[in-house]
Amino acid sequence: MHISTEEPGAAGTMDPPGRASPIAWLETLNKALATLVEVPAALLVLAEVVVLLMGVTSRYVLHEPLVWSDELASILFLWLAMLGSIVALQRGEHMRMTAIVGKLDARRRAFLDLVAIAAAVAFLAFILHPSYEFAQDEVFVTTPAMGIPNSWRAAALPIGLGLMLLVAVMQIFRLGRMKDALLALGLVGLVIGALALAGPLFMSLGNWNLFLFFVLGVGAMVLLGLPIAFSFGLATFGYIALTTTTPTVVVVGRMDEGMSHLILLAVPLFVLLGLLIEMTGIARAMVNFLASLLGHVRGGLSYVLIGAMYLVSGISGSKAADMAAVAPALFPEMRKRGAKPGDLVALLSATGAQTETIPPSLVLITIGSATGVSIAALFTGGLMPGVVVGVTLAALVWWRYRREDLSGVRKASGREIAKSFLISIPALALPVVIRAAVVEGVATATEVSTIGILYAVVAGLLVYRQFDWKRVYPMLVSTASLSGSILFIIGAATGMAWALTQSGFSTALADAMKALPGGAVTFMAVSVVAFIILGSVLEGIPAIVLLGPLLFPIARQVGIHEVHYAMVVTLAMGIGLFAPPFGVGYYAACAISRIHPNEGMKPIVGYMVALFLGTVLVAAVPWISIGFL
Structure with missing residues (x-):
């Protein structure tokens, strides 16, 4: 994931020193x-x-x-x-x-x-x-x-x-x-x-x-x-x-x-797809339908945020694009209902971490490229872990909003729900089209993004009639910039991983990890802690390129299914990525929400605990990750 924001503590733009005058x-x-x-x-x-x-x-x-x-x-x-x-x-x-x-x-x-x-x-x-x-x-x-x-x-x-x-x-x-x-x-x-x-x-x-x-x-x-x-x-x-x-x-x-690696071509294409679904109104159609269903219950719009991030993540693969597509559509109404700014940005950050395993996640694509694990298997295995972690977040939302005052909130009528559903059908169909194309062998994990792009363009032009041609060129440039920064990291991290391997470090690490008492359980626990730390400092993609080729073979040796291991470490990195004070994803959520980082520091603790418990549950029950393979 890439973030570009001017909030303090974030990853991104450099603050220019005060110079006298431009040259x-x-x-x-x-x-x-x-x-x-x-x-x-x-x-x-x-x-x-x-x-x-x-x-x-x-x-x-x-x-x-x-x-x-x-x-x-x-x-x-x-x-x-x-x-x-x-x-x-x-x-x-x-x-x-x-x-x-x-x-x-x-x-x-x-x-x-x-x-x-x-x-x-x-x-x-x-x-x-x-x-x-x-x-x-x-x-x-x-x-x-x-x-x-x-x-x-x-x-x-x-x-x-x-x-x-x-x-x-x-x-x-x-x-x-x-x-x-x-x-x-x-x-x-x-x-x-x-x-x-x-x-x-x-x-x-x-x-x-x-x-x-x-x-x-x-x-x-x-x-x-x-x-x-x-x-x-x-x-x-x-x-x-x-x-x-x-x-x-x-x-x-x-x-x-x-x-x-040709499979990494999915990175720029899914980034472009994420920008397209925001521009064409596809994301807003999804959000509006979910809001009509749940907007009248306590904490309803928070549930909508969790569900919308799940659906949008399945399309765009870019966390920054996901948050930018969903937050502006929901936050104004949530503020009207009395939601505190800190809780809004905390939940947005938590849903960003929750949906790291939802295909077509860029982290999953990188895992497949770096370790040789089947991308199709990763895409299939990533759906249920996101649901499980989403349920743990929803449980916390229920507790926090169980006394919310809804006296001024009107329940949507059946006619309104039906209308919003009809409008959202083309949007809701996009994740299905993408996944079906991969499963049925129509396109590879790399190629399927082009089908999504074509679908989004047609839906924007003919269905939602929201297609601003003036934004196409800036979107293409932004896609190139974001992709270039990600791919340059992957290139540098590959060189670093090669140096570590040639030095004998990988062999020593493998021997040390295999020698840990407790076998698979201890190895999984150590991996969770390590990837939470790495996710907060390095972000997911460079951490996977560095350690994926070293740790995945060890996971296989101690009896952990590689898809199960991929889901657990991806969720762990997501926690690190969105947990302050180091997680840059949190500051991205603050920038997108226009909320100061200090306001979310206290509320996010509960959500991070919920995410951690969900990750532990996914780690403890392999079926959640591999039951549908």
């Missing part, structure tokens, strides 16, 4: 570069939809598969990932954890933002030449279906990283005073120089380097507000360059591997 030529260059990158990024999102939809149509309708469609989609996908990363860097939308930095005064926070950009400059400068070498080597590889050199795809890395470097250098001088920018660059350079001088010492420390680079190093960078992807990348590059004799081009190769 005219730099602003002009920045705008020109933005256009140069955003237009092809938007077109690439559109091209991916068209290519995959052609593949589905040709295979299922015409019974003549297009052998080149997946290959072309893969080539375009790496370009989309890199251009999207550039847009995200330009907009300050790369994921970062600023719970600590956000507590500082404006001047110190602004300077640390410049340090974060300077660190990004350092990483991009280090990795640029190895990426060029990597692309050169790919000249000798020919793609099987289209018969073209693979360098057409690999060239996205040096070109994308080079443009990112240019953007980062521009940003540091655009957002800060000259003195502050040079000081930030000098400070980062000083740290790098000191590490380089200590190189011989690192070579003698053996596996202690793992602790220094990947625990202390990554931890310090993340807490200082460096974007997570660049924190991973710097730690990995430093470890490879200073403690091993491995060529640094390997880091680029692993990043390419991480970002090139």
Whole structure:
């Protein structure tokens, strides 16, 4: 999940230091570069939809598969990932954890933002030449279906990283005073120089380097507000360059591997689908129908929020899109009925965590990509855990609102309910269409999003007549930006996971986990605690890429079904992601709700306890996850 918000303690945009005045030529260059990158990024999102939809149509309708469609989609996908990363860097939308930095005064926070950009400059400068070498080597590889050199795809890395470097250098001088920018660059350079001088010492420390680079190093960078992807990348590059004799081009190769899984193409497509259902009125139709059914009971709109998030999550796969689609439709009426702002944002955050397993969850897609678990099985297994955790949340809602005054609330008539149901039928059918397409083999988990996109466009144009053409281009650019920030993290985390594996850490971890007393029960309990912590610091996707390939084989060895394990760790990460003070999902909910984070701190405790109890129940009863496989 990606969050971009200006609330304190959130992940997202960087606060600009107060500079005297903008530099005219730099602003002009920045705008020109933005256009140069955003237009092809938007077109690439559109091209991916068209290519995959052609593949589905040709295979299922015409019974003549297009052998080149997946290959072309893969080539375009790496370009989309890199251009999207550039847009995200330009907009300050790369994921970062600023719970600590956000507590500082404006001047110190602004300077640390410049340090974060300077660190990004350092990483991009280090990795640029190895990426060029990597692309050169790919000249000798020919793609099987289209018969073209693979360098057409690999060239996205040096070109994308080079443009990112240019953007980062521009940003540091655009957002800060000259003195502050040079000081930030000098400070980062000083740290790098000191590490380089200590190189011989690192070579003698053996596996202690793992602790220094990947625990202390990554931890310090993340807490200082460096974007997570660049924190991973710097730690990995430093470890490879200073403690091993491995060529640094390997880091680029692993990043390419991480970002090139075709199944990850579902990320931008489901993000786009999430934006479409909000724009076309599909989400509002669902919410209105549920509100007509339950709006007259105590806590009724809270139940509607839980149910609406469940339904919308099954369509969009993006938590930020889910919350943005549901909250504006419900919160005004809930406020009229006396709901406190803190309770609203607390419940919104809790439902975000509850629905992490609802397909097509981006975390589930990442688990399938990183561990080889069947995506179709994960999609099937994810439905019931979301229901179980939703019931635990509903039980708490019942307790909290059992004395709610409904004297001024009118019950919807049967005619009104029937009317809202008829209006919502096309909206309610969308999750069914998506899941049926996967189960019946019409489309893969990657391709099915294109069917959802086509359905949403048709429903918006012909049924709900809510389709603002002016919003299409900004939506495509936003999709590219969000996808780029996610995929760049996956690439950096893949490189870091490879370094950990090569060092022997994975073997040592596996042996330690297998040696825990209590077998499967202890392993599951430790996993829940570990992924709650990881979810709050790293978010779900990088945590899965790092630890999924290590822990899922151990789960199988101790007798835990991989789909069951996937559901439990996903729910655990959801708790971490939405639990303050570190969970960035909570601050996203605050930004979307326009509610100050302090107001929800007390009410959210009860909801987090309910989520934890629901997760424990899912962990204790495997049937909930695997009963329908």
